[in-house]
Amino acid sequence: QIFSILSILAVVAHGATYDLPPLPFGTSSLKPMISKKTLQIHHGKHHAKYVNTLNALVAGTSLENQSLEKIIKATHKSKPGIFNNAAQAWNHSFYWKCMTPKGGGMPNENKHSKLLCDKINASFGSYDNFRKEFAEAANTAFGSGWAWLVSDAKGNLSVRKTIGADNPMVSSGKCCIPILTCDVWEHAYYLDYANLRPSYVDTFLDKLVNWEFVAENLERAVDSGKNWS
C-alpha cells in the first residue's frame, strides 16, 4: 500500500504527461443533439480514464514528457496498451473541438474558409457527395471506431474510418492528417440514440460540425506540407 501511494505521489511530483482538457462548451450546450448526461459521462469518465491510464502507463518511462502525437507514433505497433490510451486521449480532445452548438450543414466560403469549400468540391465533387461518403464510413465502422476527414499536404481530402483507437495519422504515407472526426463508439451516442447510429451521424453532420476548426486544421495541414521534405 505504501508503495502504491509513493508511486502516485511520484507521478504527481513529476507532473502528468497529459491533462484532461475541458470541454470547449458547457455540458448542456449540445442539447438536444447530445445530452448533458452523455457529455458528462463521455468526457468525465471515458475520456478521463484514457488520460489517467496513459499517465500511469508512461510514468517513469522515456515517453513520459513526450507530446501525445509522439507517443502515438512511437507506440502504434510496439505498445498497444499505451497506444490505445494515448490515441483515445488525442481522438477525444480532437472530437470535442470538432463540434459546436450551432454547427453542421454545408460550410460557407465567407463564414468558414474558401480553401475548405474549394477542397471539398475538388476532392468529392460536391458537399453532398462528401456528406454521403462520411456518413457511410461512420455507419459501416463495424464495431467501435471513428470516421475521419483527412487531408494530405496539398489539401486533397478523403474520408477514412478506423477501428478502436486507431488514428489515420499513423497510416503509412503522408496522406492522412485528420481535419474532422466523429466518434462512433457506442458510448458516444447510446444514451441519446440507442442503436440508431445513422440518426446520430446525421445529426452530427447537420447540426454539430465545427467547420471553423476543420478549416484551421486544413490550413495547418497545407502549411506544414510546404515545409515537408
Added chain:
Amino acid sequence: SLSRAITTTYHIINNNTQSQHHRRPSTNKITIITMSAKQIITPALRAASIHVRSSNLSPALSKSAAAHLSTAPAGGGGGVVHTLPDLRYDYAALEPSVSAETMEIHHSKHHNTYVTNLNVAMEKLDAAVSKGDAGSIIGLQGALKFNGGGHLNHTLFWENLCPAGESAVPSGGALKDAVEARWKGGFEEMKKEVGAMSVGVQGSGWGWLGFNVKTGRIEATTCPNQDPLQATTGLVPLLGIDVWEHAYYVDYRNVRPNYVNAIWDIINWKTVEERLVAAQQQK
C-alpha cells in the same frame, strides 16, 4: 438450414386450350399448399415467371404471382432465410443483472438488425455466386462476417443466459470436471479469468469459454467485434459474454466490470454443459 415455406401456389390455366364457346373469365384456382421453397422455385419456374404476366390470368393475380416468384429465395444453393430467435424468458426475467429495457433493445433492435442485414448479404451472395462474380463475392465478406457473426453470437448468448433463480453452477459432471482440469481453483478461478479477459477487450467484442476439439480441453479467449468464435479460432463456443457497449451501457454506463460481475448470476450452466458434452462427442 431453414427453408421458408411458400404457402401459395397456383395453376396457370392455359386459356388457349379452352373452347371458343366458353369465353368466360378465367376461373383460375389458387391452390394453397405448403411446400419448401427449394422444391417449388426451380430456375425453370423462375424463368417462367416472366411469362406469367402474359397468361390469361387476371392481371392482379398474375402480378402477385410473378412478384412472389421473383422475390422468393432461389432453389438449389440458397433459400435460407434467417430469423430472429425467440427468447426462452421474458425481457424482464434477467433483472437485476440486465434490465428489461436493455434486453428489449438488444434483442429486438440490435440482434434483429444483424438478422435483417445478414439476409440481405446472403441474397447478394446468392446472386454473385450464381454469376460466378468473384469480385462481388469477396466484397461481401465484411458484411457476412459482421452480420453473420452478430446473428450467431447473439443466438448463442441468449441461450446461455437464464433467470438468476434458474442459474446453478453444477456440483458434478462433465463441465465441472473440464473446468477443474483447466483451472485449479475451479469455477471461481475460471470466472476471474474469463471476466478479466472480457473486461479487457478493447472496444467491441466478446469473451468466450470454448472447447478445443484437438486437445479436449476448455479455454478462455476473446474475439473482436462480431467475429464468430468457431470460424475465427476453431474453438467450439460454450459460453459467450457480449461486451459491446450496447450490452451494458443503459444499466452500467461505462463501468464494464460491474456488468461482467453481474452476468455470472444469470448464466445458464445447463446449456453450457450441454454444449460441452456435444463437443466432446465430436472427437
